[in-house]
Amino acid sequence: MARVHLTPTLESVVQFEKVGVRLPVRQRRRGGGRRDRLRRMAGEVTREEIWNLRDASFDVAEGEAVAIVGHPESGREALLRLAAGTLIPDEGVVRRRVPVVPVIGVGRALGRNYTVRQNIYLVGGLLGMTPEMVVERLPKIVKDSGLEGMVDKYLGDVPGRARGPLAWTIAMATEGRAYAISEAMVVGDPTYQERCWKIIEAKRADGVSFLVTSERPAHLLRFCERALLLDNDTILADTTVEDALERLPLLKRHKHDVGLAQEELADEDDDELL
C-alpha cells in the first residue's frame, strides 16, 4: 500500500535507472471551466502528455549534494519529485535506500485555516514523521521558526514572513537522510539564511544526501559539488556545478508549459445534498 518503496540493500542513496515520465501539457492561458471545456470540444485544447524526462540514469552517493541545473521546464522539478516518490515514473525504476524528503513547495501545503500546531502535525506527517516524532520535536520546530507563543494561533494570523521558515524547519526536522529541495534551500532574512546554511551544511557533513534545484546559481555553487545538466527532458551532462552553469545559457528554453504548474481551484461548496 505504501507508495514509496525502499531498497535497503542499495549501495547508493538514490538510483535512477532509465527513468522517464510524461506530464500533461498545460495551456498557458486557461479560462474558466466552461471556456476550457468549449476549447477542448473545438479541439484547441488537447489532453496530450509529453515526455518531461527521459532515460535518466544516475546515482546519488551518501553525503553527496547534486545540483539539478536546467531551465524551469526542463524536467528538473519532475526529477526531484520522482526522487522523492511523489511522482511515479512511466518507464524505468527509481530506487532509494532511505526515504527522500521532498522539500518542493512545502510552504504551499501549509493551511491558513489551521493553527501552527496543526500545520506542524499535518506537514510533518506528510513528510513522513510519526505522531510521536512530531510531539517530540514540536517545541524545537516552533522555536527555530521563530513562532514561540503563537503555537495555537491560526496560520492566517501569523506574520506571512514566518511561513517560509516554518515550512523549512518542519522539513529539516524530519531528520531525513536524503532531501530533494526545490528553490528554498535557505529561507528568511539574511541572518536567518545564515542559520539555514549552518544547519544544512552540518547535515551534509553528517552524510545526508541532497538533490537541489535553484534559480540562484550562487546557492548551487556554494553547496553542491556535482551537477546534472538537463536540457529538454534529457540529462545532457553529469559534471561540475561551474561547468553546468556555464553551459546553461546556451540551452534553448522549453516551448511547452508542462504540468506541475500552479493553479488553484475555486473551493466549491459540497454541502449541497439531496
Place this chain on the structure above:
Amino acid sequence: MLVQRDLQKQYTKFRLGYLWTIIEPLGMSMVLWFVFTMLLGPRKLGLQPYLLFLSIAILPWWWFTKGIAQSAQVFQKNKNQLRISTLPTELWILRVLLVTMMEFILSLPVIGVAMLITRTYPGPLIILYPVGVVVQFLLMYGLALTISSCAVVVPDLARIVRIGMRAMFYLTPVLYAMSNIPERIRPFAALNPVVAPIGLYRIGFWPQEHESATHYVISFTLCAIVLVVGILVFRRLEPRILKEA
C-alpha cells in the same frame, strides 16, 4: 495514525457546530416525514412508524452522499499537500470517508430521539447495524477510489456525481421500502449496492419485513464488485493522479 490526527483536526471545526450535525438530519427527517405522512397521508409509504423508518436510512444516506461527493474532489483540493506527501495516496480518500463517518456516528442520537418519539425499540437483530456500517464503508471505499481517480482525468465528473447522487436518492429505498416497489421490478431495484447496508440497518426494527435473500445476494455481490473495481482503477490511475497534482 495520521488519519486519526487528521480527524482530530477536522473535529475541532465540528465541535463548534456539533449541534448542526444533529439538527440538519433531524430537520430533514421531520420535513420528509411531514410531507409523506401528513400531505400524502393515505398512500402508505415505507414501514411504520415512518419517522423512525426514515431517519434510520437517511442518516447513512447522508454519510454516503457527503463522502462520495467530497472524495470526487479530494485530489484537486489537496493538490498542494499531495505534491509533498510521502504517504500512501489512498489515505486521502480514507480520511474523507472517516471524517464523514464520524459525522454520521455523531448524528446517531437522532435515531434515538426518533425511537423515543415513536416508542419503538429494536429487536435483537439490531446487532446487524454495525455490520451495515462496515459494508457501507467498504462500498464507499470502492466507489470513492473509482470516482476520485476518474475525476482527476475527467474534471467534470465531480458535478456529474452530484447529479447522480440525487438520482440515486430516489432510486434507493430510503424514502420507501423494498416492499413498496412492484413485485415485477423488485430484482432490478436490488441491482443497487446501497440496498444491502440499508436493509441491514432496518432489519433490527422490522425483522419480518426484511428484504429477500436474493436481494441481499445481488446487492452484496455488487458491493464486492465495486470494491474490486475501485482498487483496480485506482492502481491504474495512481501515477496519473500524482502527475496532475
